[in-house]
Amino acid sequence: MVWRIIVCLLCGYGFGCISTGYIVGKMNHVDIREYGSGNIGTTNTLRTLGKKAGAITYIGDVLKAMVPMLLARLVIFKELSYADLLGLYVGLGVAIGHNFPFWLHFKGGKGIAVTSGVMAAHDPLAIPLYLVSFVISVAVTKYVSVGSLVIVTLFPVWIAVMDHNKPHFVHTLIVSIVFTALAFLRHRQNLIRLKNGNENKIGQKVKVEKDEV
Numbered sequence: 001m002v003w004r005i006i007v008c009l010l011c012g013y014g015f016g017c018i019s020t021g022y023i024v025g026k027m028n029h030v031d032i033r034e035y036g037s038g039n040i041g042t043t044n045t046l047r048t049l050g051k052k053a054g055a056i057t058y059i060g061d062v063l064k065a066m067v068p069m070l071l072a073r074l075v076i077f078k079e080l081s082y083a084d085l086l087g088l089y090v091g092l093g094v095a096i097g098h099n100f101p102f103w104l105h106f107k108g109g110k111g112i113a114v115t116s117g118v119m120a121a122h123d124p125l126a127i128p129l130y131l132v133s134f135v136i137s138v139a140v141t142k143y144v145s146v147g148s149l150v151i152v153t154l155f156p157v158w159i160a161v162m163d164h165n166k167p168h169f170v171h172t173l174i175v176s177i178v179f180t181a182l183a184f185l186r187h188r189q190n191l192i193r194l195k196n197g198n199e200n201k202i203g204q205k206v207k208v209e210k211d212e213v
Contacts, residue, residue: 001082008072008089009096015068016097016114019104020060021045024053033107037200041098041109043144047200058113065094065117073121082168084122088175091118095179099186110186112148115179119155126158142201145190152183 021040025032028049036044042061046054073087080086091114098114100106120127130151137147156176163169184191193199 004077004086005089008086009093011072012068012090012093012095013097014093015064015090016094016099016108017101017103018060018064019098019101019108020064021057021109022104024057024060025049028053033104038107039109040104040107041111042113061098061109061113062117062120064098065091065114066121068094069118069121082171084166085168085172085175088118088122088172091115091121092175092178094118095182099182110148111179111183112152115152115155115183118179119151119158123158123162126154126162129158130154138202143194143199144202145187145194145199149183149187152180156180 019040021032021042021044024045025040025048030049032040032045032048035048038044042054042058045057069087069091072090073083077083077086095111095114095118097108099108099111101108116130119130133154134147134151137150138144141147156173156179159169159173159176163172166172190199
């Protein structure tokens with residue numbers, strides 16, 4: 001199992017290094033890292049370049065997690081009893097690659113869009129729960145970061161409730177907790193700003209000066 005896990009992590013990392021937000025920014029003659037939070041994820045792209053760019057970034061980041069996960073689980077390792085677990089490891093590799101892409105000096109996103117893709121691929125039945133929880137959290141607090149952390153916290157909770165009878169349950173639960181821990185780690189500055197009351201609220205924009213073509 002160990003060598004398969006390593007392969008899944010490495011392959012996932014490669015997919016994760018497809019930095020959608022950075023690419024979308026460059027297509028709009030903007031280095032997304034120079035604006036807002038300096039993050040290449042969906043939220044900063046949305047604030048910097050608008051709804052269309054934010055939507056493209058989100059979809060791209062979700063798909064770069066879902067596609068390799070589903071390939072691993074349903075095609076490459078479909079005969080193995082722990083195919084679901086290997087799929088999660090692919091997703092973990094994607095999250096690490098997204099957060100720490102080597103070609104951008106390991107400065108990437110925060111992994112929420114990627115993790116939402118991982119959660120959806122792991123169990124589509126949980127999508128309504130995640131979606132409703134995110135919308136309510138953001139609507140009540142006005143902070144995207146709060147909604148993001150709420151849904152990643154629900155990931156291991158869902159697995160604990162729904163997957164407890166499945167093979168390799170403990171291993172799967174541990175991997176899901178790693179996703180949650182990684183998200184909180186990447187949001188540590190957001191947590192500090194939330195504590196100090198100066199976190200950016202939803203709808204705030206960033207003034208952008210586009211590079212010359």
